[in-house]
Amino acid sequence: xxxxxxxxxxxxxxxxxxxxxxxxxxxxxxxxxxxxxxxxxxxxxxxxxxxxxxxxxxxxxxxxxxxxxxxxxxxxxxxxxxxxxxxxxxxxxxxxxxxxxxxxxxxxxxxxxxxxxxxxxxxxxxxxxxxxxxxxxxxxxxxxxxxxxxxxxxxxxxxxxxxxxxxxxxxxxxxxxxxxxxxxxxxxxxxxxxx
Ligand SMILES: [Zn+2]
Numbered sequence: 001x002x003x004x005x006x007x008x009x010x011x012x013x014x015x016x017x018x019x020x021x022x023x024x025x026x027x028x029x030x031x032x033x034x035x036x037x038x039x040x041x042x043x044x045x046x047x048x049x050x051x052x053x054x055x056x057x058x059x060x061x062x063x064x065x066x067x068x069x070x071x072x073x074x075x076x077x078x079x080x081x082x083x084x085x086x087x088x089x090x091x092x093x094x095x096x097x098x099x100x101x102x103x104x105x106x107x108x109x110x111x112x113x114x115x116x117x118x119x120x121x122x123x124x125x126x127x128x129x130x131x132x133x134x135x136x137x138x139x140x141x142x143x144x145x146x147x148x149x150x151x152x153x154x155x156x157x158x159x160x161x162x163x164x165x166x167x168x169x170x171x172x173x174x175x176x177x178x179x180x181x182x183x184x185x186x187x188x189x190x191x192x193x194x195x
Contacts, residue, residue, distance in 0.1 A: 004038040006031060006049045014059060014069035024050055024065040057081070082125045087113040090130035098134035110135040118145065151177075151186045158192050 009031040014022065028046045035043040050067060053059045057077040059067045082090065090113045097104035097111075104111050114133045117123030133141065154176050161169035170193070177191040 004035070006035060006043045006046055007053060009034050010046065010050055010053060011058065011069075014067070015071070018069055018071050021062050021066050021068050024067065027067075080119050080125070082113050082130055086125060086127055086130065089127050091132055093127065094132035097132060098137050099131045100137045101134060103134055104132065112138045114138055114141065148186050148189070151180055151189050155189070155192050 010027060012034075013027050013030050024047050027050060031046050032042050035041075047065070050059065054061050054067060058074055059069055060073065062068050091111060095104070096106065098109070103109050111132050111134055113130050115123040115125075116129050116131055119125075123129050154173050158170060158173040158177075161173065174193050177193060180186055180191070
């Protein structure tokens with residue numbers, strides 16, 4: 001039998017009420033009751049888990065403490081993420097520690113399974129493409145990926161400025177590309193202004 005966890009109960013409630021906007025308090029009441037029946041004690045942090053499921057892309061946040069489950073969206077998210085068993089294998093292989101700083105569950109940190117090659121670049125949901133990161137390094141990695149997206153934006157802006165002979169904007173973009181070079185960021189993406 002599947003283990004009854006706070007998260008599994010939350011998802012059970014939401015999947016039984018697809019596409020309905022549900023208040024956190026409503027979900028909490030039901031989850032607490034079911035959890036009590038299964039474990040003989042009340043769960044803590046139901047709303048934290050709801051929030052986490054939202055961050056994992058499973059639930060959609062409608063407004064303050066109101067969430068919705070959309071089966072179509074969930075199918076897409078699941079397609080793009082590690083299955084629960086692969087995620088567990090990744091954690092186990094990495095000894096439940098961040099591959100960058102070596103800290104993890106033992107040190108009381110939250111951990112996440114990260115795609116080495118990102119999903120946006122066709123990275124697969126496999127053990128080989130997965131690595132364990134602590135929440136902090138996972139967030140840092142997000143920043144780096146946004147910086148990379150930023151460079152691509154500036155390349156577009158530079159191209160359009162060049163067409164319009166907007167010298168001021170071209171000069172600004174050049175300074176931005178210089179900053180990327182100076183800080184050794186995203187050199188693999190070629191800057192467009194050096195020909
Ligand atoms: Zn770390």
